[in-house]
Amino acid sequence: MFHCDVPDTAMVQEDTPQELDCQQDDASETSSPMATAEHIATAEDPPLGSPQNSIAAPPILEELAGARIFLDICSGSGHPLTTSFLRKKCICVSVDKLICSSMDLLDNIFFDSLLRLCSSGIVGYGAAAPNCGDYSRLKLRPGGPRAIRTPTQLDGVPNLSAEERERIQVSHELVCRCILCLELIFSAGGHIHIEQPTNSMAWLEPIMQHLIKFAATYLVYFPACAFDRDWQKSWLLACSYPGLKPLGRICQHPPDSHEAIAGVRFSDGTFKSRITAEYPPAMCDAISDVVSPLLSQHGPLQLSVLSAAGLIPQKGLHDLPVSH
Numbered sequence: 001m002f003h004c005d006v007p008d009t010a011m012v013q014e015d016t017p018q019e020l021d022c023q024q025d026d027a028s029e030t031s032s033p034m035a036t037a038e039h040i041a042t043a044e045d046p047p048l049g050s051p052q053n054s055i056a057a058p059p060i061l062e063e064l065a066g067a068r069i070f071l072d073i074c075s076g077s078g079h080p081l082t083t084s085f086l087r088k089k090c091i092c093v094s095v096d097k098l099i100c101s102s103m104d105l106l107d108n109i110f111f112d113s114l115l116r117l118c119s120s121g122i123v124g125y126g127a128a129a130p131n132c133g134d135y136s137r138l139k140l141r142p143g144g145p146r147a148i149r150t151p152t153q154l155d156g157v158p159n160l161s162a163e164e165r166e167r168i169q170v171s172h173e174l175v176c177r178c179i180l181c182l183e184l185i186f187s188a189g190g191h192i193h194i195e196q197p198t199n200s201m202a203w204l205e206p207i208m209q210h211l212i213k214f215a216a217t218y219l220v221y222f223p224a225c226a227f228d229r230d231w232q233k234s235w236l237l238a239c240s241y242p243g244l245k246p247l248g249r250i251c252q253h254p255p256d257s258h259e260a261i262a263g264v265r266f267s268d269g270t271f272k273s274r275i276t277a278e279y280p281p282a283m284c285d286a287i288s289d290v291v292s293p294l295l296s297q298h299g300p301l302q303l304s305v306l307s308a309a310g311l312i313p314q315k316g317l318h319d320l321p322v323s324h
C-alpha cells in the first residue's frame, strides 16, 4: 500500500511490476471516490501484521483535497517517470493499458473519468507519451515492417487492409486523446509535456502542431547518451514549463559512436528498439528534480484515476464559480 510513512524503497521497486488496483476505475464501481488510500492497494502491499502495517495509518484522501498531483498518461508498464516522482514524495496517477487493461484511453467511460481529473485543476503536471509504433519513421526503411503512413500521408497510404486502417485510426485517436487531456490540464493551470521519439511522424499531425502553439511549448531534446545509455536514440519533449529547458542536451560524440537501435533486430526477429522504449532513470530523475517543486509532496502515494478524483475539492453551495 502506498501510504505516507512507508520508506521510499518499499514504494518504488523498479524490478517489480506494480499493479494498481484498477478495479477502482471500473464503471460499475459504486462506492464513493472519497475513499481512503486503502482503496489503492498495490502488489507491493506489505503483508498484514508486518511492521509497516502495524504502525502506518493510511492517509485520508479528504485531507489531501486540492493537492497538486502528477498524471502520467501512457506511462508504460514500468512507469519509470512515476517511479521517479514517487521518490520525490509526490502523489501520482499512472495511466496505461499495459498496467491494467481497464486503463484504456479508447474506452469512453474510462476516458470520461480521466477528462474530469484533467480539468479539475488538481493536476499540477501532466505528461503523455502515446505509443509511436505506427508513427515511427523506422518503418519507412527497407526491410522493416510495411509502413502504413508516411510524412505526406499521415492518414494512411493507399490500399490499406482493414486491420491496417484500424491501426491508423487507433494510433491517431490515442495521440488526439492524450493531447486533449494535456490541453485540459494546461487550461486548468497545470504544466504539461508530450513526448515522442524525435523521428516520430506524430510531430507532423495538425493536432500536435496545435498543442505546440496552444501551450507555447519548448521543444527539449534528450539524447540517450546524455543519460547513461549508449544508444543512437533520442526523445523530444514539447513542454510548457520553461524550467525544463536547461535539461536539453546535444550528442557531442562522433557519428556512429553509439549502439545502433534503428532497424536492428534480435535473433528472434523482434526489433531492438522495443527494449529501448523506457526512459533511462537518470532522465526521469532530471525531469522530476525540476518538476516536483510544482507538486504537493504529501506522498509517496500512487492513486487510480477514480481514487484521485477524491482529491478534487468540492465547492460549497454558495461558493463563487472557479476560474483557472
Ligand SMILES: [Zn+2]
Pocket: 223, 225, 226, 251, 252, 253, 257, 258
Ligand atoms: Zn552521444
